[in-house]
Amino acid sequence: MTDVLVVAELSLGKIRKTTLSAIAFAKTVAEGTSGEFDVLVIGDGAEDAADEVTGFGARKILTAAIEGDYRCEAYAPTVAEVGKEYGVLVACASTYGKDLMPRVAAKLGAGVASDISKVAIEGGELVYTRPMYAGNVIGTLKVTTDVQVVTVRQSEFEPAAESGGSSDTEEVDVVEADVASRVQSLGIEVVQSERPDLSEADVVVSGGRSLKSAENFEKVLEPLVDALGAAMGASRAAVDAGYVPNELQVGQTGKVVAPKLYVAVGISGAIQHLAGMKGSKVIVAINKDKEAPIAQVADYFLVADLFDAVPALTTAVKKAKG
């Protein structure tokens, strides 16, 4: 019997959808081991946000209100104090989960299974699968401490669906740590977009350095993105060049996406980029160079100048979609 604590992720007082992937993991483990799961909502606006996760079958929703922007030093002591009673603590492997959970693990002397793609239950034991070497090796591991800390890859865990009912809510005491006073947040510039979230979209259109400018991202790529109702992504090279903000980076060090359709425009396909998108169902590459490494993963490769092909494709997609 393994009880699981889900650590929810808040932004601007709302539960981020990343949390639903962690809940999906918790349901699998709790059901597979006849245990239960609770959700800890921690941060600014935790009490109001608790309602958003009440219908997912958790035994309890725990809330810990901490004012101000997220800082791992301010959150970790409470998560560890609440979490020490559980078999597994889980969050999504977003920058939030990957920042917070190792600190919690260190407080508890716990091992971490980071950015896992799968969990299996073998003889009551949890066996985790995780991509390593930029997705070129799949490791299988067990964590050998009493409390196990896990972060789950959002693209590999379908968001949990609401199952009805409502969980009881309970406030927990906030544990403070002196070290938190050494980190003061001056603000988070939260980027809000009308487009679907990159990590959750069914279609992703990404651009590379070949787009040559921020203006071309806007004028050439964005009409295609919108015609497809897609999220926009980018290669590291395009982000480094300042064409688009860093939140759009897809790859080993950016976001990992697995949409139904991924369109790589002017992206050569470095190993680090492939790591972030090769789980996509259908991959289309648009590139002048048919030898580009993106061919290793592309299902369809349109050999063409993107400045001709993308506007034509935009028109054709609009027509096809009526």
Next chain:
Amino acid sequence: MKILVPIKRVADPANANKVKVSGATVTHDGLEWVMNPFDEWALETALRLTENAADKTRVGEIVIVSIGPKEAVETIREALGKGAERGILVEGTDAELDSHVVAQVLAKIVEKEKPDLVLMGKQSADGDSNVAGTKLAETLDWPILNYVSHIETADDGKTLTIKRELDVGVQTLKVTGPAVLTVSDRILKPGTVKNGVTPASFEYGDLGDLNSRLSNLKNIMAGRKKPLDETTIAALGVEPKRVDSYVGFKLPAGRSGNTTYLATVDELVSKLQTEAKVL
């Protein structure tokens, strides 16, 4: 300012698709060993924080530490050739090391060296875990700033203004050192590291595809003569007790089917509609 930079020796990440597996081991036959690129960015950041770039003088100290096999000495020497002052090798094997043990070992080195900052990669290019830096910070009861893209300090790291890249946007923070920092992809863009010594008018060039500055023969030779201590996990008083265990490795399933090359947009649209059925 004194900065500790932990670096890991990894199989060349540019050829990660050539790594082979056999049961519970990963083999790297024929691959070059290089400095973990994420750590290399941290090294370059540390160099920028401890120099006057305008007159090319060093104004601080960088201590490199690597935990790994004897051969990691070469990786440490490479860092010394780029300008770091001293090196420490802690001998250890993969079988003994996980992020828990690494954090314990690094904490012992920090206690001895008393740096103002620890700067390291957010992850290694092989394990991709993203855990050791944060565990180290907690072990030391220091702040952790992950994914840092800008650093500004005018008092040798006692206070820092930091920007870091989160999934939701960029966070700006004021930090009282000492602290552990892991760096993001953007840390080496021009104008991101300011130490109060290099004149504000100085601009670092874009490194392009390099992960840190190139060295020249003179500096490489100088690096060979710099002090490099060797110790062991046991000598530091750390028990190499892992808290996880890898039971096996495999290669990912390849993508099914081959690439269909197309010459026109019409062909592509037709394939996406009738074959892939995604339009």
